[in-house]
């Protein structure tokens with residue numbers, strides 16, 4: 001059985017209930033840390049050309 005931690009957006013309290021028992025607001029799944037949306041093309045090496 002998987003325990004899911006939810007968070008009340010109003011109280012900003014973590015709860016295991018689907019609704020916050022304090023304010024009866026739907027508890028939400030806390031979002032994991034966002035991945036960077038920036039595309040990473042890997043190390044960008046700009047080599048100066050020696051003439």
Ligand SMILES: [Zn+2]
Pocket residue numbers: 008009010011012020021022023024025
């Ligand atoms: Zn609440």
